[in-house]
Each structure stands twice: as structure tokens, then as C-alpha cells.
Amino acid sequence: MAAPHWLFGDQLGPHHLAGLADAPVVMIEARSVFRRRRFHRAKAHLMLSAMRHRAAELGDRVRYVQAETYPEGLREAVPGVGPVTVHHPTSYAALRLVTRMEEVEVLPARGFLVAQADFRAWADGRGAKRLRQEDFYRWVRRSHDLLMDGDRPVGGRWNHDHDNREPPPKGADTLGVPAPYRPREDEIDEQVRHDLDRWERDGDVRFVGRDGPRLFPATRREALAALRRFVAHRLAAFGPYEDAMLAADPVMSHSLLSSSLNLGLLDPAECVERAEDAWRAGRAPLSSVEGFVRQVAGWREYVWQLYWYLGEDYRHRNALRHHEPLPEWFLELDADAVRARCLSTALAQVRDTGWTHHIPRLMLLGSHALQRGWDPEGVTDWFHRCFVDGYDWVMVPNVVGMSQYADGGRMTTKPYTSGGAYVHRMSDLCKGCAYRPGDRTGDRACPLTAGYWAFLHRHRARLERNPRTAQPVRGLDRLADLDELLRQERGRGSGAP
Numbered sequence: 001m002a003a004p005h006w007l008f009g010d011q012l013g014p015h016h017l018a019g020l021a022d023a024p025v026v027m028i029e030a031r032s033v034f035r036r037r038r039f040h041r042a043k044a045h046l047m048l049s050a051m052r053h054r055a056a057e058l059g060d061r062v063r064y065v066q067a068e069t070y071p072e073g074l075r076e077a078v079p080g081v082g083p084v085t086v087h088h089p090t091s092y093a094a095l096r097l098v099t100r101m102e103e104v105e106v107l108p109a110r111g112f113l114v115a116q117a118d119f120r121a122w123a124d125g126r127g128a129k130r131l132r133q134e135d136f137y138r139w140v141r142r143s144h145d146l147l148m149d150g151d152r153p154v155g156g157r158w159n160h161d162h163d164n165r166e167p168p169p170k171g172a173d174t175l176g177v178p179a180p181y182r183p184r185e186d187e188i189d190e191q192v193r194h195d196l197d198r199w200e201r202d203g204d205v206r207f208v209g210r211d212g213p214r215l216f217p218a219t220r221r222e223a224l225a226a227l228r229r230f231v232a233h234r235l236a237a238f239g240p241y242e243d244a245m246l247a248a249d250p251v252m253s254h255s256l257l258s259s260s261l262n263l264g265l266l267d268p269a270e271c272v273e274r275a276e277d278a279w280r281a282g283r284a285p286l287s288s289v290e291g292f293v294r295q296v297a298g299w300r301e302y303v304w305q306l307y308w309y310l311g312e313d314y315r316h317r318n319a320l321r322h323h324e325p326l327p328e329w330f331l332e333l334d335a336d337a338v339r340a341r342c343l344s345t346a347l348a349q350v351r352d353t354g355w356t357h358h359i360p361r362l363m364l365l366g367s368h369a370l371q372r373g374w375d376p377e378g379v380t381d382w383f384h385r386c387f388v389d390g391y392d393w394v395m396v397p398n399v400v401g402m403s404q405y406a407d408g409g410r411m412t413t414k415p416y417t418s419g420g421a422y423v424h425r426m427s428d429l430c431k432g433c434a435y436r437p438g439d440r441t442g443d444r445a446c447p448l449t450a451g452y453w454a455f456l457h458r459h460r461a462r463l464e465r466n467p468r469t470a471q472p473v474r475g476l477d478r479l480a481d482l483d484e485l486l487r488q489e490r491g492r493g494s495g496a497p
Helices: 031-035 040-063 070-077 092-100 117-123 131-146 188-202 220-238 258-262 268-280 286-309 312-316 341-353 360-374 376-386 392-403 421-427 449-458 470-478 482-492
Strands: 027-029 063-069 084-087 102-108
Touching: 027 040, 027 070, 040 063, 040 084, 063 070, 063 084, 070 084, 092 102, 092 376, 131 286, 188 470, 220 268, 220 286, 268 286, 286 392, 312 376, 312 392, 341 360, 360 376, 360 392, 360 421, 360 449, 421 449, 449 470, 449 482
Parallel strands: 027 063, 084 102
Antiparallel strands: none
16 A cells, blocks of 8 residues: 655635645644744634545545644654655755655655755755846746747747836726635634634634635635636736725735635646646737746746745845834734825735735735834734735745845845835826825825835935845935934834825
């Protein structure tokens, strides 16, 4: 009889069991996971719902154990812990756990396009060159024949970002595209919610945010339905407005597939192949398809590979020496305490759903944290806990490298932060706000605008040497109100803006 195969809760799709047809399956629901971190309630619900749905699908083949810890669960599922296989987990902590167990054989990772050894060979072969996402993305496109015409990109361009940075349609409250797929809850969801309520009442765990109804797929069937609906009805409008924001339309034309990919319900190959098929059939423009392929085969894959390539100590990088603790209003997702409409709107979206798209994450929530000098490890932990698609491998590179520039430029060429003018141009979030995007000082000074200039001043010595930030740094010399601005920003403290 084949050795049992241990299936982690983010390895739930059929591709994680391919080639293991005769192996019994072990799944462990470890309560300690929820005790260690104060997760978003909707994230905890989605994780448990997805695991329990998968166990129901596997029927008699699976031994599903509820235990305090993974080792306890494994001892109960496999008495004596004989030979057990497991696919490479998605965090350093989980990898340490399985490699400490002598009887556990770790198989290669699944759910990604590029093998870790292949990426390491590619990265090592670049010598002193920076590991830029654009170079990696082109390599993946060539090696997987994605949107290629022979050895050239279809349409003659690798990158359609220029076409994919449109502000939202003027005067529109919503993008006007068909709504995304929404699942229906069932008795498994009802039991999950009952258990989470009981755990909270008993004081076993604490959550943040709101739960219900479930918005994201918990099964392979639901995930495929979400993928089909996106490709058929939403992909065409995705590209031009992928960086835009509307207060009344938080999902715009985004795919909402990240949680399904990160739970292992979808394989990235099938997602990009279906998108390419839509372009070749004339159902979606190349700019939108390329933008989606870039997100999945470019950025997601790049982040996964860098997580392992850069090593476990990367999470502790703090090149800007930011040590301010995250304030209580942010930790509690208290959007009602915030007067700045952009930040309040984004924080409310996280509170209510455990999700926002990438621009509110990067250019609102992450940018504000960067400007205020919050501790990057704390910011990373917050994104990990509060987003339904947040996992260690996702958030460490995204936050430490991309959002907080804590690696000093190893991953990106500049800090990603801006003043209120960017938000005003790319959204309707400045409309009706207590602040004005053009005001640096005074009662209506935009916290993002003032914070931007204060950030440039604080790190002037570093940023004036960077070709991509030298020009805005020189702009500090033209601010007649700089001293007043700096006094004002010191006085803001950690209060809600």
C-alpha cells in the first residue's frame, strides 16, 4: 500500500494529488494556527471551509484530524508515524516542521510554473545583475510559450502597462462590468461559523474583521466557476483599469482568483492558458490578457521564487530603520476612526471582506505605513493575517521588498509611495474627503501628500542618490512651507489621519 500523503490546507486542488492515486490522504486541522496569530475572521472561515470541503470530496480516502498541533495530528492520523509524503510546504516554518520528522519525505512543490531549482539556476546565472521582475517574466513567457509568436511576444511588445494605467471613467461610480462569481454557503460553512463562534466564546482564539457571507471559492468547482466567469465576462475590461480605484466598486474588473490560487484550488497554468485562449478567440484585448498573465505568471511566480531564494532572514530586513509600532486603529481595522476617505475606504474593505485589490494595498495602506515609518515586520504580519489570500510566502516579498522598501532596493528600484495627487488622478476617493490632495499644511492638509514630503525629507540622503527618486527629492528645496510641514507631521503622531 502506498505511503499516506499529508495534504496541507493550501494544497487542495487535484494537481496536488496527481500521481498519488493509490495513496491515502491525511489532513490536519491544527487549532494552534489560529492561536498563534489573530487572523481575519473571514480568512479563518475560508481556510477551514476549504479544508473541510476537500475532505468531504475525498471521502473514505482521507483521515481528517482536528488536533492542537500538526505533530499531534500526524501521530493520531498515522500511528507510529511511518513513512509519509508531503509536497514542499509554502512557508519556512512549515518546511522546518516537516523536515524535522524523520519519516516524512518532502516532495517538490506544486502549484507554480517554475521549479525552484530552475529559478535558482536562472538567478545565479545573472551574477551581479538585479533580479528584476520584468526579466524573469520574459523568461517565463519564453519557457512556457505564453503569449508568444515564435521567439517574439505576440503584438511585438512584452509589456502593455502603458495601456493599463487608465484612471476610472470620469463621473462613473462603478466600472459597470458584470459582477464576479459569488459562492453559496452550505452546511459545512454553517458548521465552520458555529465552531469559530464557539472558539471565540471560549476564549481559545481571537479574530479581527467581519465574517459572512463567504465571498471566495472554497472548492475546486467554485474556483473553476469563478475562473470561467472572469474570463468570459470581466477579463476584457481588466487591463485598462487595473490600477484604478472607485469607492463604490472595490472589485472593479479584478479576477478575485488569488485566494483560490493560494489555496491550491486553481493551478496557475490553467488560469493563464484560459486567458490566452480568450485573446486568440477574439474575446479579450491583448492588453487585458497580458496584464492578467503578468500578474499570475510574472508577479505571483516571482514573489514565490524570491521568498525561497532570498532566504529566511530576508523578512528581518529594515534598510530604512523604521520601528514605529502599528497603531491600534490600524490593527483593529477601525475604518470609522479615519477621516481620510481613501484610507478609511480601503480599511473598511479589509474589515468587511479581508480583501482589496493591489493598488489600495500598495498605494494606500502600504504607502501610509511606509510614510509613517511603521515597523516592516509588523506591517508584513498585518497583511498576512488580515487578507484572505495572505500567506507567509506572499507577504514577505510583497511587503518587505515591494511595499516597505525594507530591503533597500534589492527587489524594486524605488519606494512605492506618493502624495494625494496620485490618488486624486486614479480614483474618486478624494471627493467628499475632509482633506484636500493639494494641501500640504493646514487643517485640510492631505495626510498622504504631507506624509510623502516628510518621507522624502527623512530619507533624503539615500533617495537623492537614486536616479528614480532624485528629482522629487530636489523638489524639497522648492517647498517654502517645508519647516511647517515637518512640525505638522511630527505632531500627528500615531493617531488616525
